[in-house]
Amino acid sequence: MEVLAAVASDMGDAIDDVSTLQVIPLKGAMTNEVFQVKWPSKNGGEVRKVLVRLYGEGVEVFFDREEEVKTFECMSKHGQGPRLLGRFTSGRVEEFIHARVCSYPLSFLIFLFLKKFTRLLHGLRKLSLLTRSNSCS
Numbered sequence: 448m449e450v451l452a453a454v455a456s457d458m459g460d461a462i463d464d465v466s467t468l469q470v471i472p473l474k475g476a477m478t479n480e481v482f483q484v485k486w487p488s489k490n491g492g493e494v495r496k497v498l499v500r501l502y503g504e505g506v507e508v509f510f511d512r513e514e515e516v517k518t519f520e521c522m523s524k525h526g527q528g529p530r531l532l533g534r535f536t537s538g539r540v541e542e543f544i545h546a547r548v549c550s551y552p553l554s555f556l557i558f559l560f561l562k563k564f565t566r567l568l569h570g571l572r573k574l575s576l577l578t579r580s581n582s583c584s
Contacts, residue, residue, distance in 0.1 A: 448465070449535075450534065450535045450540055451468075451484065451497070451499070453533060454497060454532045454533045455486065455495065457532070458488070458495055459488070459489060460486065467487060468485070468486050469484070469485040469486070470499075471484075471485070475549070475554070476500070477558060478509065479501060479503045479538070480503070482498070482499045483497075483498060484497050484498075496543040497532060497542065498529065498540070498541045498543045499538065499540055500539050500540075500541060501538040502537055509558075509562070510562055510565060511565070511569070514566075514568070514569050515565055516534075518564070519531065519539075521568070523541075529543070529544050
């Protein structure tokens with residue numbers, strides 16, 4: 448809740464009453480639980496929306512969570528995908544982007560690509576190629 452309150456504050460809002468939050472479970476995440484969280488802004492009729500991602504457990508078989516987090520942070524820093532708005536021990540708060548859920552075959556192919564991409568970035572970090580310029584290390 449503290450991270451969400453900080454995100455709201457960064458957006459010029461304050462979450463004074465938890466009952467003003469609307470939490471909507473979303474489907475489609477392969478290894479996480481994801482929720483759209485809404486609250487009324489201080490600007491009047493506008494409603495703020497963010498995505499809260501709770502990390503799943505037991506994913507070490509598929510990928511290194513710490514590397515996935517570093518990769519997401521790097522991509523967010525460089526304007527690729529949703530913006531990272533906040534982090535907490537078991538998850539993160541992201542910019543909410545309205546989208547459709549991919550079909551299983553497509554989402555699995557994306558997962559395989561991102562797994563390879565994450566390993567590639569990890570290998571490049573080890574070789575210090577990314578640290579030569581303004582990078583995400």
